[in-house]
Amino acid sequence: xxxxxxxxxxxxxxxxxxxxxxxxxxxxxxxxxxxxxxxxxxxxxxxxxxxxxxxxxxxxxxxxxxxxxxxxxxxxxxxxxxxxxxxxxxxxxxxxxxxxxxxxxxxxxxxxxxxxxxxxxxxxxxxxxxxxxxxxxxxxxxxxxxxxxxxxxxxxxxxxxxxxxxxxxxxxxxxxxxxxxxxxxxxxxxxxxxxxxxxxxxxxxxxxxxxxxxxxxxxxxxxxxxxxxxxxxxxxxxxxxxxxxxxxxxxxxxxxxxxxxxxxxxxxxxxxxxxxxxxxxxxxxxxxxxxxxxxx
Amino acid sequence: xxxxxxxxxxxxxxxxxxxxxxxxxxxxxxxxxxxxxxxxxxxxxxxxxxxxxxxxxxxxxxxxxxxxxxxxxxxxxxxxxxxxxxxxxxxxxxxxxxxxxxxxxxxxxxxxxxxxxxxxxxxxxxxxxxxxxxxxxxxxxxxxxxxxxxxxxxxxxxxxxxxxxxxxxxxxxxxxxxxxxxxxxxxxxxxxxxxxxxxxxxxxxxxxxxxxxxxxxxxxxxxxxxxxxxxxxxxxxxxxxxxxxxxxxxxxxxxxxxxxxxxxxxxxxxxxxxxxxxxxxxxxxxxxxxxxxxxxxxxxxxxxxxxxxxxxxxxxxxxxxxxxxxxxxxx
Numbered sequence: 001x002x003x004x005x006x007x008x009x010x011x012x013x014x015x016x017x018x019x020x021x022x023x024x025x026x027x028x029x030x031x032x033x034x035x036x037x038x039x040x041x042x043x044x045x046x047x048x049x050x051x052x053x054x055x056x057x058x059x060x061x062x063x064x065x066x067x068x069x070x071x072x073x074x075x076x077x078x079x080x081x082x083x084x085x086x087x088x089x090x091x092x093x094x095x096x097x098x099x100x101x102x103x104x105x106x107x108x109x110x111x112x113x114x115x116x117x118x119x120x121x122x123x124x125x126x127x128x129x130x131x132x133x134x135x136x137x138x139x140x141x142x143x144x145x146x147x148x149x150x151x152x153x154x155x156x157x158x159x160x161x162x163x164x165x166x167x168x169x170x171x172x173x174x175x176x177x178x179x180x181x182x183x184x185x186x187x188x189x190x191x192x193x194x195x196x197x198x199x200x201x202x203x204x205x206x207x208x209x210x211x212x213x214x215x216x217x218x219x220x221x222x223x224x225x226x227x228x229x230x231x232x233x234x235x236x237x238x239x240x241x242x243x244x245x246x247x248x249x250x251x252x253x254x255x256x257x258x259x260x261x262x263x264x265x266x267x268x269x270x271x272x273x274x275x276x277x278x279x280x281x282x283x284x285x286x287x288x289x290x291x292x293x294x295x296x
Numbered sequence: 297x298x299x300x301x302x303x304x305x306x307x308x309x310x311x312x313x314x315x316x317x318x319x320x321x322x323x324x325x326x327x328x329x330x331x332x333x334x335x336x337x338x339x340x341x342x343x344x345x346x347x348x349x350x351x352x353x354x355x356x357x358x359x360x361x362x363x364x365x366x367x368x369x370x371x372x373x374x375x376x377x378x379x380x381x382x383x384x385x386x387x388x389x390x391x392x393x394x395x396x397x398x399x400x401x402x403x404x405x406x407x408x409x410x411x412x413x414x415x416x417x418x419x420x421x422x423x424x425x426x427x428x429x430x431x432x433x434x435x436x437x438x439x440x441x442x443x444x445x446x447x448x449x450x451x452x453x454x455x456x457x458x459x460x461x462x463x464x465x466x467x468x469x470x471x472x473x474x475x476x477x478x479x480x481x482x483x484x485x486x487x488x489x490x491x492x493x494x495x496x497x498x499x500x501x502x503x504x505x506x507x508x509x510x511x512x513x514x515x516x517x518x519x520x521x522x523x524x525x526x527x528x529x530x531x532x533x534x535x536x537x538x539x540x541x542x543x544x545x546x547x548x549x550x551x552x553x554x555x556x557x558x559x560x561x562x563x564x565x566x567x568x569x570x571x572x573x574x575x576x577x578x579x580x581x582x583x584x585x586x587x588x589x590x591x592x593x594x595x596x597x598x599x600x601x602x603x604x605x606x607x608x609x610x611x612x613x614x615x616x617x618x619x620x621x622x623x624x625x626x627x
Binding site: 019020124186187188190191192193194195196197198201205206209210 | 358399
């Protein structure tokens with residue numbers, strides 16, 4: 001009878017194992033729009049990081065006559081109502097906008113995933129309390145609350161990021177909670193329990209990796225939302241007065257939109273393209289990480 | 297010679313439902329020696345799996361609880377053990393193989409990773425040590441080219457291979473007791489035979505006691521030393537595997553065995569029609585508190601069955617039955 005315990009007697013070649021992450025990257029690469037979005041975001045980030053060192057014109061100095069249209073001077077994108085260089089504004093503003101966008105999204109994801117994970121994993125009273133807190137934040141008027149936070153504390157980059165972060169984590173928490181509730185009931189979680197896994201291990205090392213795909217998609221989109229939010233706040237003048245940002249450029253140039261439309265449209269276009277790129281990346285991630293679309 | 301490993305006494309489990317507390321398990325008592333294989337048989341919903349989950353303290357909370365009885369693992373009562381202690385017991389002393397190998401492995405990690413993480417959770421070992429131990433385990437459970445397979449993800453393995461990996465995970469910490477909850481139900485018949493053979497080989501090699509939960513009579517007859525038949529949360533018959541197959545005394549056990557088709561070589565043999573047990577397992581919610589729970593489906597029913605509930609009574613050495621009107625001669 002011993003022959004029975006040797007399955008598949010001839011040695012079959014075993015295909016190279018493919019990790020889920022690599023498989024997702026393959027799917028993502030096939031999504032051309034998402035790749036274009038990723039390339040654009042890469043470009044924006046690169047310019048934001050090294051741009052201010054290469055293009056040393058200050059975004060705050062008056063460098064030429066006000067209202068100079070693009071192409072009419074050595075400052076190729078023209079100047080705004082104070083004669084400030086728009087290109088320098090875009091480059092330096094990108095830095096702030098991207099930083100705030102990423103930081104705020106990071107804060108939102110951290111709070112949201114933690115709250116959602118605990119609520120979804122423990123359920124019962126814990127879930128009840130955490131979800132009531134989540135609902136409290138959900139019914140706050142987002143912009144108003146963020147404005148109050150920024151006004152109360154000084155409008156620094158970090159305060160703005162925190163303000164945006166704490167008004168936008170609720171969706172993340174709800175999604176995480178739902179995913180945790182789904183994955184929690186999976187057989188492999190039960191199996192891990194049966195061999196003595198701790199709760200912390202189950203939450204972070206077993207359930208979270210399995211719940212991650214939709215969370216990654218939403219986290220990517222959260223960056224886009226945070227960028228828009230930051231633009232909104234600085235349009236209203238609630239940005240760090242010492243820094244340039246895309247939203248602030250729009251806000252500053254708004255009264256002169258009829259004489260100097262490029263002062264508004266240039267940063268507006270950049271914001272639009274950046275958020276679009278983020279959305280495309282999110283879309284590509286969705287395709288790449290959604291198991292139902294895989295192997296089509 | 298063999299020592300008493302596990303001793304379950306009067307175990308009762310209740311579940312809190314909208315209709316109040318219902319008893320899922322009542323007065324379940326059994327003993328298990330080290331190195332022994334105990335088969336637990338019964339239809340779905342008889343409390344087989346609940347018994348197993350109780351042993352490792354994984355009764356679904358907060359609704360279920362152990363209401364009564366003791367679970368003595370080498371003298372230590374697990375029914376009242378702390379959650380921390382139970383975590384140490386799980387994997388180390390008792391581990392479990394589940395029914396569904398397709399869903400019981402974490403899909404985002406390689407199987408080697410999962411085996412070595414189990415080790416890491418229980419012992420202070422370096423990742424290099426745990427990895428080589430994982431490969432050893434894969435080899436032990438009969439997976440070809442384990443070095444390569446260890447780097448594969450569960451979806452790349454067949455059902456039988458996955459069940460082998462599950463067994464490797466369950467055995468990696470060398471538990472004293474392995475609970476196999478319908479380990480072959482989800483597998484092809486040929487793979488079933490392989491897995492059962494593997495269980496037997498491993499049991500001989502490691503001396504682990506096994507509790508085999510199944511509704512497959514053939515599996516029990518082949519694997520188990522002793523058999524416990526459960527019905528509606530109660531033990532209705534216990535005995536040796538031989539008694540179970542050749543000398544069942546409880547009408548329910550008798551019915552279960554009659555349900556199994558028989559293969560006969562003689563072509564002129566006219567087989568008796570395949571029997572079934574009429575009716576279904578009663579919902580525990582509707583279960584009458586008086587009388588034998590099996591009475592409504594029983595062919596041997598007498599008046600007494602409706603009025604008083606029989607308790608387990610020893611009728612021979614190591615053979616106990618809970619029945620007022622048991623089968624006289626089996627076949």
